[in-house]
Amino acid sequence: MPYVPHTEDEVREMLATIGVNSVDDLFAEITEDMRPKSFDLPEGLSEMEVLSKLEAMATKNATDRVSFLGAGFYDHYIPAAVDALTMRGEFYTAYTPYQPEASQGTLQAIFEYQTAVTRLLGMEYANASVYDGGTALYEGLMMAVRKTKRRKIVVSEALNPIYRVMLDSYTSNLDVKLVTVPHKNGMTDIEGLKSAIDDDTAALLVQNPNFFGSINDFTELCATAKSKKAVSIISTYPVLQTLLKTPGEMGADIAVAEGQSLGLPLSFGGPYLGIMTCTKKMVRQMPGRMVGRTKDSEGRTGYVLTLQAREQHIRRQKATSNICSNQSLCALRALVHMCALGELGMKRAARVSIERAHVCAERLTAIDGVSMLTQGPFGNEFAISLPTNAFDAIAKLTARGFVPGFPLGRYYDGLENGLLVACTEKTSEEQIGIFAEMLKGALK
Incomplete structure (x- = not known):
């Protein structure tokens, strides 16, 4: 819909309602030196002129590479049904399902998404997603820190370096020590990782396939971590999980993934989808929302947010996570994509x-x-x-x-x-x- 600005009479009415005489009075508490000198905005254009200008700009993008x-x-190929269904207004404009009685469709979609990704990764529980694959790794790391009360994190250098940069950034001001075990010619050094895990280790972070594309079976490595009471976290590639041994089969406590390959276009870097799953023993540490299926007083199936509410996540340093929003529309695309392909x-x-x-x-x-x-x-x-x-x-x-x-x-x-x-x-x-x-x- 086109944006229609307020008329001068409407502006005066709004200012009078809140008890100020002018827009300048509204921002009087902001000192002159803190106000913008100029927004440097061009002259306005008609809708036709704006569309023509943007189309000309878009043609500069190289789309034929x-x-x-x-x-x-x-x-990956995305079936046409993904756009057709997820662009429906009921899904596209929905935000937070605080009121289950008014949000059954959104809640059920999230529940079905959780069910699908737990089956895909061989895990027991999933949340309603976080921002991206790197964020999911960080949140898994912090789950392990809270669970074990330890601070040492053993990381494979064959883990996606983009994610490792993110982990460095997120933990730079936290009392968390990242210990990186070098790769061996692009291969995950399993023996080196085993040697690095000790009684102070909170978590082990590995990737399958690793960043270089190599496939590993981390079953023995997860067993080693378990013997030291450390948490095993495996980052995965969802599409290949249909053929590979799952993190659950390997004994992982937490499995995460970047969900972009499930129905999300590359789109200049996002928005993407952080898939998070875990075992039952870790579920109380899981950030974000989880949807459960239940029965109402008349025995009818219903869907509700369970275990945690959003408010838990906005308590500053006491929060489980300070990332409150989820990527539910992206999660819906992943679900529709998986269902369309089967x-x-x-x-x-x-x-x-x-x-x-x-x-x-x-x-x-x-x-x-x-x-x-x-x-x-x-x-x-x-x-x-x-x-x-x-x-x-x-x-x-x-x-x-x-x-x-x-x-x-x-x-x-x-x-x-x-x-x-x-x-x-x-x-x-x-x-x-x-x-x-x-x-x-x-x-x-």
Whole structure:
């Protein structure tokens, strides 16, 4: 709807109602030196002119790139039903379901989302989501600190470095010690992590597949953490969880994920979805909202917020979490996406993504000077070593319409020649062939 500003008479009426004579009087307590000197706003335009201007700006975006970029965010196909259903006004304008009697549809949608993600990750409980995958990791970390009363956190360096930057930021002024165990040529150092876990450890943070795309079974590692009464936290990739051993099967206490791959477009970085799940013993530490299913006095099924209310989360330093809002619309998109694909569809998307990645790895490593950086099984993402700086190759190929991947040297010293390459079900074998030929030419 177009915005219609208030008339002068309406402004005078509102000012009179609150007992001031002018807008300047309303802000009189703000000193002159603290007021904005100018908003530097352009002259107003008509709706037609604004639309034309914005469309011209939008055409400057490069929307025709072929991308092999992943690093935690993936270009999966999104069924049309996801937009059609989640853009309905009943969902799109809903906010916080404080009154269950007026919010049964929203509450049921959240309950179904919780059910779906707990099944996907093999866990027992889920909340109504947090901001993103990195935030979910931090919240899991703090759950462990509250549960164990310890302050040492053991982190694998093969965990997404973007998340590790976030953890450093969130904990910089807290009495929490992050101990990072280096990766081994892109592989998670399981033995090193075992050695780092001791009686002072609150939590273990690992990722599967790890940032380099390598797949691990953390069952023994979780058992080691459990023997020291530390909390095991595994960050996952939801799409591949349809095929891989779940965090629950590995013995994790908390499993988190970035839900972007479940029906959320890349959209310049968000909004995304922090999936959080845990075991029953950790559920009292879970931040955010949880929806439960119950019966009313007449035996009818109903849905309510349970265990915690939002007010618990706004008590400053005593709060379980100071992130009060959830990403319920994004969670709804994830739910509709999973339901639209179904179990077979999700497994097919995962399987095709993995198959395309292996074809791509075979084509790229056939180029002189290109080799696999990691060894062992990988999913739909893998790391290769180039004979030259990866930034140079990325610049050359991106200029020609192909984004070849993520430069590992951005976060890992000594891996300036490392390139992280991702494929999804949208990646065609033709695109892989063109990519390989272009990279071969760029390395000459």
